[in-house]
Amino acid sequence: MQRTADAVLVGAGVMGASVAFHLARAGVRQVLVLEKTGIAAGGTGKSAAFIRMHYTNEPEARMAIASFPTYQHWADAVGGDCGFTRTGFVMTVQPEDADALRRNVAMLQRLGAKTELLTAAELKAAVPALATEDLLLAAYEPESGYADPVATTRAFLDRAQALGARLEVGAEVLALRVGAGRIAGVETTRGPVDAPTVILLTGPWTPRLLRTAGADLAITPHRAQIAAFARPPALAAGHPTFIDGAVGSYFRPTRDQLTLVGVGLWDGKGSADPDAYDRANDPEFLPFARRKLARRLPVMDNAPYVRGHAGIYDMSPDTRAILDEVPGVRGLFVAAGFSGTGFKKAPAVGACLSELILEGRARTVDLRPFRWSRYAENDPIRGQYEYRLPADFGHKI
Numbered sequence: 001m002q003r004t005a006d007a008v009l010v011g012a013g014v015m016g017a018s019v020a021f022h023l024a025r026a027g028v029r030q031v032l033v034l035e036k037t038g039i040a041a042g043g044t045g046k047s048a049a050f051i052r053m054h055y056t057n058e059p060e061a062r063m064a065i066a067s068f069p070t071y072q073h074w075a076d077a078v079g080g081d082c083g084f085t086r087t088g089f090v091m092t093v094q095p096e097d098a099d100a101l102r103r104n105v106a107m108l109q110r111l112g113a114k115t116e117l118l119t120a121a122e123l124k125a126a127v128p129a130l131a132t133e134d135l136l137l138a139a140y141e142p143e144s145g146y147a148d149p150v151a152t153t154r155a156f157l158d159r160a161q162a163l164g165a166r167l168e169v170g171a172e173v174l175a176l177r178v179g180a181g182r183i184a185g186v187e188t189t190r191g192p193v194d195a196p197t198v199i200l201l202t203g204p205w206t207p208r209l210l211r212t213a214g215a216d217l218a219i220t221p222h223r224a225q226i227a228a229f230a231r232p233p234a235l236a237a238g239h240p241t242f243i244d245g246a247v248g249s250y251f252r253p254t255r256d257q258l259t260l261v262g263v264g265l266w267d268g269k270g271s272a273d274p275d276a277y278d279r280a281n282d283p284e285f286l287p288f289a290r291r292k293l294a295r296r297l298p299v300m301d302n303a304p305y306v307r308g309h310a311g312i313y314d315m316s317p318d319t320r321a322i323l324d325e326v327p328g329v330r331g332l333f334v335a336a337g338f339s340g341t342g343f344k345k346a347p348a349v350g351a352c353l354s355e356l357i358l359e360g361r362a363r364t365v366d367l368r369p370f371r372w373s374r375y376a377e378n379d380p381i382r383g384q385y386e387y388r389l390p391a392d393f394g395h396k397i
């Protein structure tokens, strides 16, 4: 028998889970989530899961700010537990960018973010273990921190399923079915499904599926690593979550006395094919990451490596997501290209996609800056005051 759904969502990472939750909550009856491997099996399960609002561009800042209350008040907003842990968040920049930092903090405050400036001396007084000689100013978000990406995804999906959504794990979408300029459904390893709305929430796998509908999106996979080192007793009380833009790393504490450190686009060897990449850390990554960490936290200089992994970023040309209906294919939507910084925005992305699909326009955050056509229009998303980040960090903020 031919199967049908009101909306087929491809991918059960944090984005698929959030869109499923928002559509089901808005009253869509037959929401079907198809996942080929497992819940949070893609970038989501590998995420460092920072929850911060600091961005240099307004569209992404708005997404992060709109998402923040959901993480803070998860039990009421969604139900269950997302593992949100408040640690405070620090963003450092090189001294030459102190003025850019000042302007960006003012922009973020205007948009409603709880953030402030700290001098290097104030930062040192708050966390004495930090080396701050190379800094002038830092931005501080007292309420930010990190969450558990797998728990977050499960909680969204649990609630979506309680509201009537269906989840099929082990169901791979092989192709999109298009007719007369609109989506008709999907072909899957379990047979076809008819649907007037299909949403691709497939991270680095997105271009492959889009090609089956004759559409082309320049998202490229990039392998990125994070590693966790044991904290010495001097840091037993933990430390804030950090993007150390001055040195070019990011790090945060874990609940089990480790510090997790990542270095954006550090170029390891090996394949970035999301179906065939080395999930383990490259041995050379470990001393590199630890050196970066110890420049800010010298007591971590000899910290033992405990665990780590690699994951795949879905890099877009301007390192910002594409959130739109696919031009020329009515009813086909895409949310991809998060370029290693999507997790924190998942609540607002889900709300916006649900509004776009059901009402024709997003209310939570204006999606126009994230439109598909912006590359052809030479109108990428960028901040007015971007930072000079070390080349081996790779990220834009």
Ligand SMILES: Cc1cc2nc3c(=O)[nH]c(=O)nc-3n(C[C@H](O)[C@H](O)[C@H](O)COP(=O)(O)OP(=O)(O)OC[C@H]3O[C@@H](n4cnc5c(N)ncnc54)[C@H](O)[C@@H]3O)c2cc1C
Binding pocket: 010, 011, 012, 013, 014, 015, 016, 034, 035, 036, 037, 038, 039, 040, 041, 042, 043, 044, 045, 046, 047, 048, 049, 050, 051, 171, 172, 173, 174, 201, 202, 203, 204, 205, 209, 224, 225, 226, 262, 310, 311, 312, 313, 335, 336, 338, 339, 340, 341, 342, 343, 344, 345
């Ligand atoms: C190492 C690392 C650290 C990160 N740190 C942070 C951070 O600190 N803060 C932050 O905000 N973001 C961070 N990110 C980014 C963030 O994790 C991602 O942007 C986000 O999780 C992407 O979620 P997603 O649902 O779009 O994609 P994914 O989690 O990749 O999910 C896509 C899903 O689609 C499924 N799928 C693909 N093709 C098909 C198909 N044909 N049929 C069925 N299913 C299919 C896959 O199996 C997968 O489960 C990090 C990412 C990595 C890799």
